[in-house]
Amino acid sequence: MITHEQRMQKKKELVDRKIAAAEVERGVLVVNTGNGKGKSTAAFGVVARALGHHMRVAVVQFVKGRSDCGEETFFRAQPGVAWHVGGEGFTWETQDRERDAAAARLAWEVACGHLGDPGVGLVVLDEMTYAFKYGWLDLEAVLAVLRSRPARQHVIVTGRAAPQALRDAADTVSDMGMEKHAFQSGVKAMPGLEW
Template identity: 55%
Template sequence: MTQDDRDQRHRQRMERKKTVIDEQIRKATDERGLLLVLTGNGKGKSSSAFGMVARALGHGLKVGVCQFLKSRRDTGEEAYFNRDPGVDWHVLGDGFTWDTQDRSQDIATAERGWAVAEAMLSDSGCQLVVLDELTYLLSYRYLDSGKVLEAIRRRPPMQHVVVTGRGASDALIELADTVTEMRDVKHAFRAGVKAQPGVDL
């Protein structure tokens, strides 16, 4: 096959692809607040949510972030976004539940955190709400799943919500518009590399 043949075949293949994709784009006209769920065991769930925070801020939107598990205040994401007046950032955890080892305390912490999230979910001035690591509070039954899903369902119609964490429930996935399962193919941590600033925190 000559270079010209290759170029022409490429052009024809790409023309067909363009037709299909243009048609998909033509049909996708709906604009509304989305519920995105980022789950699975792989790296990238919270960082993807924070990438959307940057996108939203770049468009001048207001953003609310609830970090439900983390208690540390030295993460790069908080240092970076918390100085932006467009962000309302809340670190709401007591550490991971295997650190506290105290179920009653964890439930009280979860309830306090959820009150902050509920306020965001009823504020139409807040255009993106990130509920980071919320799934753990549901799978450990620290929060009532029905109550949480109802608050998400009743939020302002143009508000986007991103929920992260392993083990998203079927009910949460059912309610969501976009769901990605981050599959852990390989992780440096298992090869003995510690969590590193800029990558993991």
């Protein structure tokens, strides 16, 4: 009978081999997508991690327009963070396609400045997938910029319904599902948890 210690030793050997085989050091493109909660929250956790490693970080929000979000309040106060709210609010609230498209194009211009700066270690493009869903930005043009960014720069793109070409270009894709959500039971979005 195999003991717990023997199983863990085999597992350690396997993990150690995989770690030794991973020799490439470069920036990674991450996509957090799906209908579940936590896509942006996961990205902001990586922002905290990057800041802990003294990296400069840029966050560009494409849809969210409110200015009372806890993560924005916290991270704007941190040295080394550039934060840009490029959205006008959720599309069902703005109800103005041209204004939303213009805001997305302006946010993309800001993002391109960060994506061209080798001093920025992490760029978060929050809720960017909506810009593709609604045709505000050309996906191929965005992918070309992402491919030409500085070699050590990491990028996280968040939002529902990430297009397949973006998923294919990404190094890591997390598709976050939802089993249930308090809002479905009539619980209001609560500060500190939802925003």
